[in-house]
Amino acid sequence: MLKEHNEWKLRMYEMTVLRNVCGVTRKDKTRNLDIMKKLAIERDVAVLQAQRLTYLGHVSLVGNNSFPKLFIHDHTRGTRQRGRLRKSWIDSI
Numbered sequence: 001m002l003k004e005h006n007e008w009k010l011r012m013y014e015m016t017v018l019r020n021v022c023g024v025t026r027k028d029k030t031r032n033l034d035i036m037k038k039l040a041i042e043r044d045v046a047v048l049q050a051q052r053l054t055y056l057g058h059v060s061l062v063g064n065n066s067f068p069k070l071f072i073h074d075h076t077r078g079t080r081q082r083g084r085l086r087k088s089w090i091d092s093i
Contacts, residue, residue, distance in 0.1 A: 003087075011043070 015032050018039060024030050036043075059068045 014043070 015035070018032075018035050018041065019025065019030075022030075022035055022038060024035060056072070059066070059072055062069055
């Protein structure tokens with residue numbers, strides 16, 4: 001589960017690496033999409049979401065009492081903490 005800030009950092013790092021691979025600096029003022037088209041690369045965030053969907057499909061085929069399925073759908077016992085609820089794994093898909 002990636003928060004927006006972590007997702008932004010991942011995209012920034014990804015573009016830094018791609019710029020180094022192409023030999024392009026920020027001073028060249030080349031757009032990120034142009035660099036990605038040149039290298040024919042898909043965004044890492046999109047790849048992560050595809051992997052999450054694949055895992056969700058795998059877990060949905062498992063029995064109803066399996067731990068991953070219980071945790072993904074938040075069927076846990078106990079009391080919740082005070083304050084705003086944390087974002088669940090299923091909400092990040």
